[in-house]
Amino acid sequence: MEDRMRNLWVTRDDPIAGWVADLTPLQPEPQVLLDWLQKVLAEGERCEVFKVRAAPLADYVWAKDGPLASYLRQSFADTGVVDLFHFSTSQLKVMGDSQFQALARMAYFDAEGRLAEADVADLGLLLRSVRPADFEVNWGLFHRCFPLLITGPKVVLGNLQPAIAADKPEAIRVRFRIFSDIWFPWVLGFLEDSFDVNRMYDNRLLSERHTPRLNRFLSFVSDLTKALGGTWQLDKEESNTVSAFMLADEGIRFDVEPPAVWPIDQDSR
Numbered sequence: 001m002e003d004r005m006r007n008l009w010v011t012r013d014d015p016i017a018g019w020v021a022d023l024t025p026l027q028p029e030p031q032v033l034l035d036w037l038q039k040v041l042a043e044g045e046r047c048e049v050f051k052v053r054a055a056p057l058a059d060y061v062w063a064k065d066g067p068l069a070s071y072l073r074q075s076f077a078d079t080g081v082v083d084l085f086h087f088s089t090s091q092l093k094v095m096g097d098s099q100f101q102a103l104a105r106m107a108y109f110d111a112e113g114r115l116a117e118a119d120v121a122d123l124g125l126l127l128r129s130v131r132p133a134d135f136e137v138n139w140g141l142f143h144r145c146f147p148l149l150i151t152g153p154k155v156v157l158g159n160l161q162p163a164i165a166a167d168k169p170e171a172i173r174v175r176f177r178i179f180s181d182i183w184f185p186w187v188l189g190f191l192e193d194s195f196d197v198n199r200m201y202d203n204r205l206l207s208e209r210h211t212p213r214l215n216r217f218l219s220f221v222s223d224l225t226k227a228l229g230g231t232w233q234l235d236k237e238e239s240n241t242v243s244a245f246m247l248a249d250e251g252i253r254f255d256v257e258p259p260a261v262w263p264i265d266q267d268s269r
Contacts, residue, residue, distance in 0.1 A: 005205075006191075007108055007191070008189040009184075009187050010181060011143045016178055016179055017183075017247055018177040018238030019218060019222075019234055020232070021221060023036065023173070024170070024230070026228060027172055030080070033082045034072075036224060036228060037072065037083075039220075041069040041072075044150075048105035048119075049148050049210075052068045052088075055100050056099065058072070079156075082154065084155060084172065085174055088151045089151050092144055101121050102150075105210060108120075108130065115206075122145065152172070177238055183214060184246050184252060185203055185204045185207045185254050186201065187201050188200060188201070200258040214252065219251060232249065245259055
């Protein structure tokens with residue numbers, strides 16, 4: 001089977017790439033922060049890269065409460081709290097009988113090697129289902145993860161309640177992170193039978209189906225953030241150095257080929 005017909009992407013427990021919106025200048029304006037949140041959630045739904053269906057930290061379930069944007073707008077009216085993706089910080093932890101769930105429309109190859117697309121909540125579980133034998137021997141490349149994770153703090157009437165592992169207490173930073181190279185046009189191919197440290201493998205048949213939507217979303221958030229007086233940038237500390245040639249402030253680049261010589265650090269494998 002050709003490279004382009006295999007799932008050579010992997011999932012990790014640490015971010016492969018990240019972007020950060022710094023909204024600190026907007027802290028005195030909770031209504032502006034709420035408007036930013038509403039627009040980002042709506043765009044995540046429209047681009048099909050961040051569709052929240054359950055968030056136990058916000059006591060939210062789509063089937064019961066309807067769209068999250070409307071739910072959080074009413075919550076702000078009732079409590080004065082702007083939940084800037086603090087609701088995502090429970091991640092995979094089961095809370096009561098619920099767990100945070102955020103779907104993205106992803107392309108992948110099924111167990112028979114056929115191209116498929118579906119709403120995916122957990123890329124690690126998806127990869128385990130299509131490469132079960134490899135999971136038994138390479139479980140460290142099959143970590144459970146969301147397609148896209150967005151986390152941030154709560155802002156309460158001008159005061160900040162930091163999220164888990166937050167930055168400085170006075171900062172308002174919202175982080176956008178991916179934990180799988182399924183989004184990249186070129187992958188290291190750790191699941192290839194004859195892994196070659198000097199080669200990258202072509203993942204464009206998959207990434208060209210879902211990554212343009214991620215890029216549209218990230219570009220939208222970047223433009224919105226900067227228009228309101230915040231800042232937006234690629235978070236180099238959260239991004240894998242091997243993938244740096246494919247990364248930009250507004251998303252993942254497709255107009256690139258793998259460099260002839262590129263570094264592999266111990267953390268990249």
